């Protein structure tokens with residue numbers, strides 16, 4: 345075992361709760377080693393709320409959940425705007441917007457779900473996010489590459505610097521809620537996101553079999569050590585309903601989300617079924633057509 349691994353083993357780095365003093369000490373130590381210097385957005389932009397969507401590992405539906413949260417928030421905003429039409433519309437309702445920062449630089453999947461292709465505009469200093477048909481602002485590495493199939497072969501520090509630029513070198517404008525689709529796990533880029541961006545809350549996405557392992561616990565503990573609240577846990581692919589007999593099958597095993605929420609004191613949980621029609625919508629760039637009935641599974645996670 346290397347010195348570093350030995351150190352962490354002895355310090356019980358993977359800790360289940362914050363109750364004990366040694367956890368508080370550990371937290372202080374981490375903060376001291378890597379002080380959090382939140383970076384402001386560029387002068388002409390501001391985001392009222394920033395949410396990061398994390399997971400223990402890839403392929404659990406993080407990008408789907410980010411997409412759904414943004415689409416739901418955008419629908420709510422449009423409704424508010426319609427209601428407060430004309431003179432009664434407050435300035436913030438009139439000028440606000442919903443945004444997605446695609447933080448998964450090596451596996452970007454947000455632009456495709458919204459049928460956004462080509463290159464984002466730039467005025468030489470700032471980049472402009474691309475805007476979906478429904479009005480959601482998106483920035484992703486795929487909107488900066490000459491070819492969508494070009495791989496990004498960068499090491500950690502370059503990836504992290506790209507994330508910071510997505511935050512403060514993009515003219516986001518007036519944003520009500522900005523959702524960050526994090527890369528899977530608890531690596532370098534996620535650390536940069538949680539350290540440099542003023543994230544208000546984290547949403548953890550899991551699948552039932554994922555919860556059996558300790559991978560989710562790592563993500564929850566990382567959030568905790570960074571001092572950012574985990575506001576919700578979403579269990580994706582929780583069940584599949586047979587279209588013929590309407591029986592629910594727990595394909596990936598029994599739901600474990602209640603236990604996770606209790607153990608880690610996560611205030612809100614949500615469960616999503618497996619629904620091939622949703623995959624089809626996202627794969628064909630029509631994420632904004634996800635029906636309200638499916639978005640409702642996530643209701644209550646974010647305010648407004």
Ligand SMILES: Nc1ncnc2c1ncn2[C@@H]1O[C@H](COP(=O)(O)OP(=O)(O)O)[C@@H](O)[C@H]1O
Nearest residue numbers: 402403404405406407408581617618619620623
């Ligand atoms: N509940 C679901 N029902 C059907 N398909 C899903 C569901 N959740 C995710 N998928 C599909 O599974 C794949 C992986 O999901 P994705 O959101 O890209 O995962 P991640 O971002 O965590 O890697 C995508 O093709 C997505 O459309």
Ligand SMILES: [Mg+2]
Nearest residue numbers: 406407448453
């Ligand atoms: Mg993804």
